[in-house]
Amino acid sequence: MSGKKVSGGERGASKGGHPASDRSRHRLERQGSATLRGFVEEDPQHKGTPLKPNATLDCGWGRLVFAHTFSDNAELARTLLQEKEGQRDIAIYLRDPHVVLAMAPQDLFLDPSHTYRLWFFNYRPARVQPRGFRVRRLRSREDADAMYRLLSSRRMVPPSPEFVLERLKSRALSFFIAEDEDSGRIIGTVTGVDHVHAFGDPEKGSSMWCLAVDPQAAQPGIGRALVAWVADHYAARGRAFMDLSVMHDNEAVIRLYEKMGFERVPVFALKRKNAINEPLFVGPENYDALNPYARIIVDEARRRGIGVELVDAEEGYFALTLGGRSILCRESLSELTNAVAMSRCDDKRITRKLLAEAGLSVPAQQVAGDADSDRAFLAEHGAVVVKPARGEQGRGVAVDITDADEMSAAIAAAGRVSDRVILESCARGDDLRVIVIDYRVVAAALRKPAEITGDGRHDIRTLIEKQSRRRAAATGGESRIPLDEETERCVSRKGHALDEVLPPGETLRVRATANLHTGGTLHDVTERLSPQLRKVCETAARTLKIPVVGLDLLVTDPAGDDYVFIEANERPGLANHEPQPTAERFVDFLFPQTVQVSDATPAN
Structure with a gap:
């Protein structure tokens, strides 16, 4: 196949070695200046691999459409309009997004995401040490099922387990998961795409997609560890860079990527207007x-x-x-x-x-208030639950009370939520x-x-605050760990104090x-x-x-x-x-x- 010039993307070339940092930035500024050659001559393992024109890659959730391999914008627009029902195609590396958009303005929209790139020429393997979990390749039906459930729970379009299992030996797609060391539960997943194997990329690129972390996982740093694992994977393969896409307003994640060395690049993506993508194109009236x-x-x-x-x-x-x-x-x-x-x-x-x-079946119960009667109830049942008679969201509830003084304090706390407090036998x-x-x-x-996992550096109070921020971010602010009397009581009963540093890997239940x-x-x-x-x-x-x-x-x-x-x-x-x-x-x-x-x- 002879070399064929197509619509160029915003990518830095890497001829015969790694480009210098300033040279790569200049290349990014000269949009469309790179010419995609017909063979990947720099990579001995793939010498002679032909560049695939009009390249797409089925990722299970939809197709990645590599727009810079299309020589005709009309054909690119037609390809996006062929999206299958229930899928979410993404066209990336467009030279002329405005032109393609104008060809089907009722059906396409410009994705409001930023593209970030990690150059490997000055990249050092991220020495991220997971604590309480391990990152590994997806390898079984159970792993694929867990990945499907996790992506679904994060309201992402997941590839079917069958699709994933059929591609375990794929060189273009790689699936990785984070696994809880104690329970074996899958608490994170990410997918990598090798552009050389996907379409014969002469610039030896790669990209990362579908990063998802279980918001209920107690271990810190799961997302960072997954990103570092994929970066290490493609750096070891001799790729020149790794790209990822992130919503423009996801400030916390953007800060993480920038801290890891990612740089924002002028790369744009187009998607089709569909029910899945609706929140991205309906504008300010999207019920946020x-x-x-x-x-x-x-x-x-x-x-x-x-x-x-x-x-x-x-x-x-x-x-x-x-x-x-x-x-x-x-x-x-x-x-x-x-x-x-x-x-x-x-x-x-x-x-x-x-x-x-x-x-x-219901627990024994009585209204609190008479001190002698309260103590008799505690003595009869050994442990009690104190709760407001009326209330929600767990406010004022104290569990497993075994001491009369603790019970009195808990009754007073519950009384600030409801004028009537009840005692229940603790089942x-x-x-x-x-x-x-x-x-x-x-x-x-x-x-x-709520639980926290120690890292050997931060005290329990700080770990609670960090975990609380993660829970709030994952639930739209609905779930937080309060630093109140009940939390302090639970920590104290485990033999710890809030200002104590928890050993690495040790898990502590704080509520x-x-x-x-x-x-x-x-x-x-x-x-x-x-x-x-x-x-x-x-x-x-x-x-x-x-x-x-x-x-x-x-x-x-x-x-x-x-x-x-x-x-x-x-x-x-x-x-x-x-x-x-x-x-x-x-x-x-x-x-x-x-x-x-x-x-x-x-x-x-």
């Missing part, structure tokens, strides 16, 4: 003011053509309208939940009374949240209290309750939930006469039959249970005429 719990419902409603009116975005109020039917909602609480049902859930004493009368087990919609179980997740709003994490167990637990949860919802509810139980095993009901929540956070179809089932419930047969919930 809503919190994640309202936003997930609004997005699903808009996808179905249901009208949305924001009533009070800050508080999560919105109205959904279709035809002559209009329903006012506050997140997952709608007008279809009546005031009486809501009041049953709001008062934990009434919740317990009704569930007990229905024959469901043992794992905290299980079950979402019931239209009286059917839709999702279930184990909730675990007793697993509520998400106090830094707790959720781990999906929907498929493991036993038929018995499904039945009792649906019975509980019918007993309380509430069609949409989050039920909290303590269980020894979600696949078993033992349980104790703790409380019911009339406004559960549906976004916490992705990728389970909580928003879909909620909109099904509100507007059953929009249900598609393939999406319908199967009968139990």
